Amino acid sequence: MDLKQAHELALSLMTEHGLIAGGWLLRWGNGRRQFGVCEIKHTRNRRTGKTTTTRTIRLSRHLALLNTDAEVRDTILHEIAHALAGTKHGHDEVWKQTCRRIGANPRRLMDDTVHTPAARYQLTCPSCRKVLANRHRVMRESHLRRAYCRWCGPDTMGKLLMTDTMQP
Ligand SMILES: [Zn+2]
Ligand SMILES: [Zn+2]
Structure with missing residues (x-):
């Protein structure tokens, strides 16, 4: 077309x-x-x-x-x-x-598999400010404590920020 x-x-x-x-x-x-x-x-x-x-x-x-x-x-x-x-x-x-x-054909599922629903939470590094992950749920506290920025290294362990993008 x-x-x-x-x-x-x-x-x-x-x-x-x-x-x-x-x-x-x-x-x-x-x-x-x-x-x-x-x-x-x-x-x-x-x-x-x-x-x-x-x-x-x-x-x-x-x-x-x-x-x-x-x-x-x-x-x-x-x-x-x-x-x-x-x-x-x-x-x-x-x-x-x-x-x-x-009037769309629901059987036809051509390779459009990636539909990205809004991820509510963002994991950011306080040092380089990169968004490291977009998530639908808050990361568990125990995971958050052990996570670190792969660019800045283990010094950032436990310091990453989980922000709720829906909150003003
Ligand atoms: Zn689809
Ligand atoms: Zn970083």
């Missing part, structure tokens, strides 16, 4: 299902194995402490070019269903129901 047409199709379907109004973005990606990704990311501004959430549907340029209109359309709907159902549902019943409702 032509990229310009694919872009227009994606935008119109995202508009129809309320994603554009909900602040979702459409982006092209360069992945060759993954056709579409539905992702929600929380980024915390270290200076202001404010958390911003970005919701994105990303489509592979290469795969959009290689596939037929019907396949591209189905991939877009597949990702829209993830956005509507909530990314944490993966390919479960809730997601399948959403697929049926919006």
Whole structure:
């Protein structure tokens, strides 16, 4: 499918299902194995402490070019269903129901396996400030005490910070 047409199709379907109004973005990606990704990311501004959430549907340029209109359309709907159902549902019943409702084929699970639900907690190094991990749950105290930054070394053991990105 032509990229310009694919872009227009994606935008119109995202508009129809309320994603554009909900602040979702459409982006092209360069992945060759993954056709579409539905992702929600929380980024915390270290200076202001404010958390911003970005919701994105990303489509592979290469795969959009290689596939037929019907396949591209189905991939877009597949990702829209993830956005509507909530990314944490993966390919479960809730997601399948959403697929049926919006006309996506729930059986077709082309290699889009990585759906990244929002990770709430961030493990950061107080010394180099790198984000070392994004997690869905708080790390256990006993693990946190033994963890250290692989860039800064064992001196940082027990000093890593677990921050809740949902907290203001
Ligand atoms: Zn999927
Ligand atoms: Zn470090």
